[in-house]
Amino acid sequence: MRIVIAEDAVVLRDGLCLLLTSRGHEVAAAVGDGEALAAAVAEHRPDVAVVDVRMPPSHTDEGLRAAIRIRQDHPDLGVLVFSQYIETRYAAQLLAGGARGVGYLLKERVADVKDFLTALDRVAAGETVLDPEVVTQIMGASRRGETLALLTPREREVLALMAQGRSNTAIAEALFLSYGSVEKHVSQIFTKLGLTPSDTDHRRVMAVLHYLQA
Known part of the structure; x- marks a missing residue:
């Protein structure tokens, strides 16, 4: 599997590279911001992009917004969001229309490396893999929006x-x-x-x- 990683924390980025290459995957690029992610995907045409939510310059939601853009440009690309944070607005956009090949996992809730690797395989195969807490918060935000309507x-x-x-x-x-x-x-x-x-x-x-x- 060819993978692009977008993670601004250098230690974690290098750790993901070592983990994935040791399991026989090809890490085509490992970058630290959203613009570099878009360029790497365009150049290397990976099977999956592993993306953090908060990246430079503002460290708020650049990674997730970049993930939405690359999915629009490359609809067959698998995207696995891997972060400490849940950003419900853009997560809902990423999942809109029953998107296939999308995952959203929380770093602190992945207790076993095998779980992460399995999620990566499933996203590459076109499945949707979501942490239950992500689902709960997206649904809650949706209900609040409906009420305000x-x-x-x-x-x-x-x-x-x-x-x-x-x-x-x-x-x-x-x-x-x-x-x-x-x-x-x-x-x-x-x-x-x-x-x-x-x-x-x-x-x-x-x-x-x-x-x-x-």
Whole structure:
């Protein structure tokens, strides 16, 4: 199997190279950023790319976004995301349309080298291999997005201002609404998000968290 590795941590990158070559695989390239990954895939036409999520320059989601781009350019390429982090937005894009030959494993949850190698083989064969925690978080993010879709455009504007820490009075001034109208919008937001009155939870904070997580 011909493999390209995209991992900015040098020690881990070299370790993956040694592991894979010792198992008879060919590591065509081992790079440290998304642009180099795209170039390596175009040059070497690997069977699978093993990609970390966080890479230079911002160390946020460059690897995952690069994985989406190379899949668009090379739809038959297997992609195994191997990371400490779950980035639900781009993970869902990578898996959109029932994508074949895609995997997403969490580094700390791979207890056996054989599990990693088996996942690599399955991705190369066109299967989808996902850590259960990845599935849980993607589904949770999807449900939150669906719930926010129930809000009217005005309610979303109010919730966005709540997320900025604005009071009802400040929201009324910003949106040129009466204070009573803002109160009604906030009440509707709580209802649609399923946030019932509680002695232990602050509904305003919970609504903002819901918005930020979605």
